[in-house]
Amino acid sequence: MFQFTELPPLSLYIHFPWCERKCPYCDFNSHQPRGAVPERAYIDALLRDLADDLPRVWGRAVQTVFIGGGTPSLLSVEAIDQLLSGLRALLALRPDAEITLEANPGSAEQARFSEYRAAGINRLSIGVQSFSADSLQRLGRIHGRREAIAAAEMAHAAGFDNFNLDLMFALPAQDPAQAAEDVATAIALEPTHISYYQLTLEPNTRFFAQPPRLPDDDSAWHIQQQGQALLAGAGYGQYEVSAYAREGRRCAHNINYWQFGDYLGIGAGAHAKLSDAAQQNITRLAKRRGPQDYLHADCVAQRIQSERTIMRNEVGLEFMMNALRLTEGFASSLFAAHTGQPLTLVETPLRMAEEKGLLDWSMDNIRASEKGRLFLDDLLGIFTDEEKGR
Numbered sequence: 001m002f003q004f005t006e007l008p009p010l011s012l013y014i015h016f017p018w019c020e021r022k023c024p025y026c027d028f029n030s031h032q033p034r035g036a037v038p039e040r041a042y043i044d045a046l047l048r049d050l051a052d053d054l055p056r057v058w059g060r061a062v063q064t065v066f067i068g069g070g071t072p073s074l075l076s077v078e079a080i081d082q083l084l085s086g087l088r089a090l091l092a093l094r095p096d097a098e099i100t101l102e103a104n105p106g107s108a109e110q111a112r113f114s115e116y117r118a119a120g121i122n123r124l125s126i127g128v129q130s131f132s133a134d135s136l137q138r139l140g141r142i143h144g145r146r147e148a149i150a151a152a153e154m155a156h157a158a159g160f161d162n163f164n165l166d167l168m169f170a171l172p173a174q175d176p177a178q179a180a181e182d183v184a185t186a187i188a189l190e191p192t193h194i195s196y197y198q199l200t201l202e203p204n205t206r207f208f209a210q211p212p213r214l215p216d217d218d219s220a221w222h223i224q225q226q227g228q229a230l231l232a233g234a235g236y237g238q239y240e241v242s243a244y245a246r247e248g249r250r251c252a253h254n255i256n257y258w259q260f261g262d263y264l265g266i267g268a269g270a271h272a273k274l275s276d277a278a279q280q281n282i283t284r285l286a287k288r289r290g291p292q293d294y295l296h297a298d299c300v301a302q303r304i305q306s307e308r309t310i311m312r313n314e315v316g317l318e319f320m321m322n323a324l325r326l327t328e329g330f331a332s333s334l335f336a337a338h339t340g341q342p343l344t345l346v347e348t349p350l351r352m353a354e355e356k357g358l359l360d361w362s363m364d365n366i367r368a369s370e371k372g373r374l375f376l377d378d379l380l381g382i383f384t385d386e387e388k389g390r
Helices: 039-057 077-090 113-119 133-138 145-157 176-188 217-233 252-258 291-295 312-323 332-339 343-355 370-374 376-389
Strands: 010-016 061-069 092-103 123-129 163-169 193-198 237-240 243-245 262-266 271-276 281-287 304-309 359-361 365-368
Touching (some): 010 039, 039 077, 039 262, 039 271, 039 291, 061 252, 092 252, 113 145, 123 145, 133 145, 176 217, 193 217, 217 237, 252 262, 252 312, 262 281, 312 332, 312 343, 312 376, 343 359, 370 376
Parallel strands (some): 010 061, 061 092, 092 123
Antiparallel strands (some): 237 243, 262 271
């Protein structure tokens, strides 16, 4: 039985499933379109999807919106305007809501940045990944160094005072000097946020089937430490495993995920996690992944791929898998507020992790220790073992 005294903050994720070309490392739900993207039909489908989900969130205000993909910046300005207008008509969207659009550094998209901002987008997340021409080619990206730099410059010119650059490290054939150059170039472009994360070989990708030669573990660790030092020296504070931000510019949408907040998910393959005070439960659901299946769904039942209620013995691990990624951890009271369960539910694994030096636990705050951040999988494994033992 869950006992919510209040519900967690609510966000909205919108998935756009098309890309100009599928990257060999990407395991997201993205597809290369056959012909023109049916953007009008897709926007209509998104708004139908949202309208059908509204009974799940009656009366709740939406704090943040994230439009991801795929490459949602392939959408025309008119489509973005129609989408945002539809959201405002259907939802209680906070006036100061953070509204992020993912964009790739294509020159045609950069020209739209000013118009996206006028339509209501107030944050961009630009998928640069690297500034090295050789690395970009190995990663299968369709842009080059010049376009990557121009995208950040255009974001500034369009008036975006809040934007993120995605940057990967430990790339095929990358050495520490090349990795440092990538970070230095990103810093020089003065984004407010940088996502700095290691390339991993995910199942169901071309890189997994045909692995490129990557830096060994020692080299990757050296590259990571070097990059983190450069970011810290430039004033980008690390607040999550792979997230670095200027003061006051942390990504509110992602923080809500990591703090086990609620989120609606609309679009092909979108996921949602929703708490229900009346039913006293937490539900996870996913929409159909195939763009055509999603577009042609006539009703709620056809649009939903899966739906399940989270069990009481699962919620502790699910919360910790997210919240312990945060450098500052979480307020002790947040566990009960966002899970509907007392902190005593996870007291045993908390004590075990603390005894192993993987966790710092005070009356007001719980966070991974420095050792715990280095061995996060081991830390989370304690909670996994506890769940299996119940």
